[in-house]
Amino acid sequence: MTxxxxxxxxxxxxxxxxxxxxxxxxxxxxxxxxxxxFGAHAxxxxxxxxxxxxxxxxxxxxxxxxxxxxxxxxRRSDGTPYTLDDxxxxxxxxxxxxxxxxxxxxxxSVEETKTSIVLHFRSISVNIRxxxxxxxxxxxxxxxxxxxxxxxxxxxxxYSLAEMSRTEITLKRNLYFPAxxxxxxxxxxxxxGFAAKDASTLIQSMDTSTHHLAYLYGFxxxxxxxxxxxxxxxxxxxxxxxxxVYVSFGHGTARDDRVLIASVLDxxxxxxxxxxxxxxxxxxxxxxxxPFSLSQKEYQASxxxxxxxxxxxxxxxxxxxxxxxxPLFAAVIKELQNALPELTVKxxxxxxxxxxxxxxxxLSPIGQTPADPLTHLSFxxxxxxxxxxxxxxxxxxxxxxxxxxxxxxxxxxxxxRRILSERVMVPLFHFPGVLxxxxxxxxxxxxxxxxxxxxxxxxxx
Numbered sequence: 274m275t276x277x278x279x280x281x282x283x284x285x286x287x288x289x290x291x292x293x294x295x296x297x298x299x300x301x302x303x304x305x306x307x308x309x310x311f312g313a314h315a316x317x318x319x320x321x322x323x324x325x326x327x328x329x330x331x332x333x334x335x336x337x338x339x340x341x342x343x344x345x346x347x348r349r350s351d352g353t354p355y356t357l358d359d360x361x362x363x364x365x366x367x368x369x370x371x372x373x374x375x376x377x378x379x380x381x382s383v384e385e386t387k388t389s390i391v392l393h394f395r396s397i398s399v400n401i402r403x404x405x406x407x408x409x410x411x412x413x414x415x416x417x418x419x420x421x422x423x424x425x426x427x428x429x430x431x432y433s434l435a436e437m438s439r440t441e442i443t444l445k446r447n448l449y450f451p452a453x454x455x456x457x458x459x460x461x462x463x464x465x466g467f468a469a470k471d472a473s474t475l476i477q478s479m480d481t482s483t484h485h486l487a488y489l490y491g492f493x494x495x496x497x498x499x500x501x502x503x504x505x506x507x508x509x510x511x512x513x514x515x516x517x518v519y520v521s522f523g524h525g526t527a528r529d530d531r532v533l534i535a536s537v538l539d540x541x542x543x544x545x546x547x548x549x550x551x552x553x554x555x556x557x558x559x560x561x562x563x564p565f566s567l568s569q570k571e572y573q574a575s576x577x578x579x580x581x582x583x584x585x586x587x588x589x590x591x592x593x594x595x596x597x598x599x600p601l602f603a604a605v606i607k608e609l610q611n612a613l614p615e616l617t618v619k620x621x622x623x624x625x626x627x628x629x630x631x632x633x634x635x636l637s638p639i640g641q642t643p644a645d646p647l648t649h650l651s652f653x654x655x656x657x658x659x660x661x662x663x664x665x666x667x668x669x670x671x672x673x674x675x676x677x678x679x680x681x682x683x684x685x686x687x688x689x690r691r692i693l694s695e696r697v698m699v700p701l702f703h704f705p706g707v708l709x710x711x712x713x714x715x716x717x718x719x720x721x722x723x724x725x726x727x728x729x730x731x732x733x734x
């Protein structure tokens with residue numbers, strides 16, 4: 274028995290921002306921190322389906338209302354009460370618009386009763402359950418300053434943030450977090466960031482007694498990595514389609530150049546596939562098996578053909594230096610440089626990551642919510658990462674208002690066709706997220722969500 278474990282050691286390949294807000298998350302690392310720092314009203318359970326978390330959430334399609342009743346007695350990590358007024362103010366701020374969600378045109382009013390927050394909708398979207406579990410709607414303090422290394426707020430979640438940098442995070446247990454929602458009483462959680470290119474090296478050095486949990490990019494692993502983990506006694510779980518690896522373009526890149534680059538990549542797919550271990554060929558931003566995604570046949574029939582064999586001007590493709598040496602990324606870069614010698618490749622460090630999306634062309638992964646296509650589409654639009662030329666927030670809001678599932682699917686599929694027609698993005702492969710668990714700990718499926726790591730949901734064996 275190892276009940277005396279007092280520090281949980283977690284390893285992730287995420288980039289942590291030096292300043293972030295739950296309503297304007299830019300990296301998966303920021304989402305990871307928000308999930309641990311701020312309480313959620315609801316969640317998508319590891320057991321499947323939408324479930325209440327720190328609130329009782331009732332969605333009534335007939336009256337077009339969502340009623341959120343926070344459990345009594347919620348306190349921040351500094352002991353101060355998180356009141357219904359606080360929760361209402363946060364919901365109102367989130368409804369007005371966030372990076373992943375834009376509900377303002379859909380909501381007539383937000384009402385506070387004696388015990389609840391009632392959102393009165395013009396229409397209840399078919400994806401409303403996925404919106405309500407986003408960090409954008411967590412129990413935060415409206416109008417509070419961004420989280421920075423010198424501004425660490427009291428938290429409503431399972432942990433408070435004690436220290437942060439781009440590569441190292443220290444979390445401390447929130448003593449006021451509801452005991453029935455916690456599987457362990459570990460006081461300290463250390464989160465260690467590592468470069469994606471170093472995943473195999475990390476796996477070789479991992480010890481089940483000192484490396485308790487790890488989340489790995491499926492696109493950063495090779496077959497022997499899985500074998501090594503299993504030999505060491507780790508449990509390995511795959512979360513399908515957590516990631517999309519794609520190429521996209523800046524606004525100044527001409528359509529003919531976008532079409533040419535896309536056609537080079539399409540012709541190279543058969544050569545790229547062996548480099549995409551556990552990857553699934555992508556023909557849409559969403560996984561191919563979703564009803565709103567394009568099939569291979571639809572993609573090939575509708576893809577525009579290039580009108581030239583050379584670029585109209587020299588272009589620069591930018592990617593993160595730690596991604597560029599991964600087998601798939603290196604193969605994509607090689608194919609493009611062989612076919613288009615006038616294309617220059619530039620790699621940047623984590624501290625320059627935002628510059629990737631200001632380039633002529635970029636090669637990047639994006640985290641996804643496979644069941645909800647609007648979440649990542651909204652992020653790409655608001656972050657101005659390529660597709661905002663063919664899709665607006667107003668249209669996302671309009672689609673969010675659709676109550677009929679068939680119509681919703683048709684509209685999302687239309688967006689995918691536009692992305693293909695204009696070649697503002699080239700989806701390459703979908704990859705799983707890989708969760709690695711030491712035999713010293715065990716996830717409580719009753720408490721855990723269906724994505725990533727929630728440190729408070731692990732029992733100590």
